[in-house]
Amino acid sequence: MSEAPIATYARMDEGTVEDYAIMASYKPANLAAMPDRLMGLLVELGDKADGSPLDGYAHSLQSATLAYHDGAEDETVFAALMHDIGQVYSEHNHSEVSAAILKPYLSERAYQVVKHHGIFQGYYYFDKIGWDPNARDAYRDAPWYDDCVRFCERYDQIAFRRDYPTKPLEFFEPMVRRVMRDARSVPGVT
Numbered sequence: 001m002s003e004a005p006i007a008t009y010a011r012m013d014e015g016t017v018e019d020y021a022i023m024a025s026y027k028p029a030n031l032a033a034m035p036d037r038l039m040g041l042l043v044e045l046g047d048k049a050d051g052s053p054l055d056g057y058a059h060s061l062q063s064a065t066l067a068y069h070d071g072a073e074d075e076t077v078f079a080a081l082m083h084d085i086g087q088v089y090s091e092h093n094h095s096e097v098s099a100a101i102l103k104p105y106l107s108e109r110a111y112q113v114v115k116h117h118g119i120f121q122g123y124y125y126f127d128k129i130g131w132d133p134n135a136r137d138a139y140r141d142a143p144w145y146d147d148c149v150r151f152c153e154r155y156d157q158i159a160f161r162r163d164y165p166t167k168p169l170e171f172f173e174p175m176v177r178r179v180m181r182d183a184r185s186v187p188g189v190t
């Protein structure tokens with residue numbers, strides 16, 4: 001069996017057209033693996049203890065289930081499912097980390113909703129930790145403001161019920177693959 005070809009440059013500016021063609025040939029397989037990678041992050045959320053009534057995995061599934069039953073379109077259900085995956089990597093700005101990871105698969109509006117959901121979520125509890133619950137007001141003129149309010153109100157801040165009939169990841173899996181596949185041709189995604 002022949003070994004898979006690899007580029008040979010030591011500096012990127014010395015890479016040849018052939019080198020970059022070799023690397024491009026890996027792209028389809030790596031893109032195809034990405035849904036499983038992101039769903040793996042979701043499962044990882046379940047391993048992170050944070051004192052919440054529900055772990056991050058269960059909360060994410062419940063959030064997506066709420067969006068689904070609300071009749072939300074695929075992109076919003078996808079965003080609800082994945083909005084907290086940044087918590088795997090960051091304890092400080094998980095909303096921005098989630099949004100950065102999901103950016104290739106989201107419209108600008110949905111991207112902004114995920115990116116700012118942490119601040120908008122604060123409307124429901126920042127007063128209990130000495131922060132400003134109206135911090136979201138700074139974005140009142142943003143075209144996605146109402147979407148972010150709705151997202152937090154309907155799908156995020158209420159998604160901590162231990163007795164809610166939450167759908168399993170398998171239910172959402174085809175939707176995840178569909179949303180991510182459809183976004184693969186987004187210009188500028190490198």
Ligand SMILES: [Fe+2]
Pocket residue numbers: 083084094095117118
């Ligand atoms: Fe969050």
Ligand SMILES: [Fe+2]
Pocket residue numbers: 059063083084156
């Ligand atoms: Fe959340």
